Amino acid sequence: MTPLSILELVRITEGTDARGALDNARDLAAHAEGWGYRRLWVAEHHNMPGIASAATAVVVAHIAAGTSTIRVGSGGIMLPNHAPYVIAEQFGTLARLFPGRIDLGLGRAPGTDQHTLRALRRPPEAAETFPQDVLELQAFLAPAVPGQRIQAVPAAGTEVPLWILGSSNFGAMLAAELGLPYAFASHFAPDLLLSALHLYRTRFKPSAQLDRPYAMVGVNIIAAETDAEARRLATTQQMAFANIFRGARGLGRPPIDDIESYWSPMEKAQAMRMLARSIVGSPATVRAGMESLVAETGADELMIVSDVYDHAARLRSFQLIAGRQ
Template sequence: MKFPPLSLLDLVRVTEAGGPRQALLNARAIAAHAEGLGFTRYWVAEHHNMVGIGSAATPVVLAHVAAGTTTIRVGAGGVMLPNHAPLIVAEQFGTLAQLHPGRIDLGLGRAPGTDQATLRALRQHPAASDRFPQDVVELMGYFAAEDGTPRIRAVPAPGTDVAFWILGSSQFGALLAAQLGLPYGFAAHFAPDYLDEALHLYRANFRPSAALREPHALVCVNTVCAETEAEARHLFTTAQQSFLGLIRNARGYSLPPVPDIEALWTPRERNHVMHMLGCHAVGDPAQVRAALQAIVTRTQADEVMLVTDIYDFDARARSLALTMEAWR
């Protein structure tokens, strides 16, 4: 079996003890660590009004991370385009591409990445997502090389090399990525329900483009690896507590692992959380390898992006190292 490359989606988790500054320093350090291990790309995602996630100003975080790395691709996984004017996003990522040529990815999503009150604070109308396909096309147009025709220019984006991705957790994004001939990333780490159907639709409807001749599907997977299964399951309780907070509408800081997660939730809450976290590979190296292999066999993923939500930095770095060692 040919193993697809591994990449990393960093949630830039903020702890009460460390605060946002430490989370941002950790982001740069873990990206450099992933680069040394041979990961293909490092992404952060746009979330707003969430004290436990430090990547709201996504392009600023990416500039910080890219300056601390040299070869790994760095990008947004993703920018929630309905929150922004395409012109502004083009200016931001054109600037990143000028500073770090050949290394910038721009993954685009149509969800707001926040709650409705924050959406209003962003000065966006809830129906802005309806314009997502048109906004994607407009955004991509700003990166076209200069051709001498009068038009608005998103300086310094024209002619820069930025890799566009469509992200999603349903059929909508899959079909749009196929129509535009772009790579597609599926958020199975929190919404696994439509994984198989979305990938089927993407591949069945894919139209080759100048950007991509063949479909390229990336699958995000929750992954925690430790020397023993018991330790990995213990570390995984940080992610479980985070999702428990989401369903309780009690979003807070990243929490340390607990010895008994069962004491924290009701059976209904457990079922809900574990359904959302259903696409996971948690255990010792052999178990993680087998679980990732099973996901790749099932989905025929061209790339696997790990979401390794571990409270302790050293344990997270060790998890990534063990996973990559097992995967090779």
């Protein structure tokens, strides 16, 4: 069976504050560990009232401390926002605290708006040096060599596994060139999924970390006892996408009975294009959708987003996705 993992949004909802969102993420990880999920990642987003994972390394530590075997990491750290040295220190420390369980997924986008980017003290052109920054970060995580004047303590020698994340062909080509695993964000940008995977696999060069291509596919999956109930739960995510187009990012909203009454035809078209790869339905529907996606993409692993408002219903969704009744 294709390994399953989780992208945890750490979603602040109308019924849950930031502390509740962080504790729900930790609770989900503990359950997911028992259901057989391989890893749980959180993403770096800034200045978003509905997302509590801005201090990504701190959130990873919170989740890892509440679990014992599941891998925990970033999906991802937006490297242009940071000096590679600082990220090496942070994730090297996590690797010392939770050996063999930390992943470091890296993205090139800022994960925020231009105003917040200035508040982070990072120039917009920082993204242009992303490939060099990845190599610098990798070097700081490698064993220190004699005469090395700058070491990332206690990170040196931890060799935290790096992943390249992307939603375009750029990330696919970089991951292939560096011989790193690649995760494609088809849960919100599905258009280039197949072409990016083809580029990655055909251009892959083996490395010390990885001897063959390894591709992860991000996908929205919402499961419930019936197709109708799953479709109703999915309206929470559909409203969130509509709100993005309105410039009104906010808290997660409870599901509604009629999504057509919420969004305009233009908002619907835009949202459904971004959500085109979503799988929503009963356990049988979800299983068939997952099998079809893996057959089409050859995915080595699925990274699942299940953006459900109620925490108990979200746990149930992940339980059903894992085939645990």
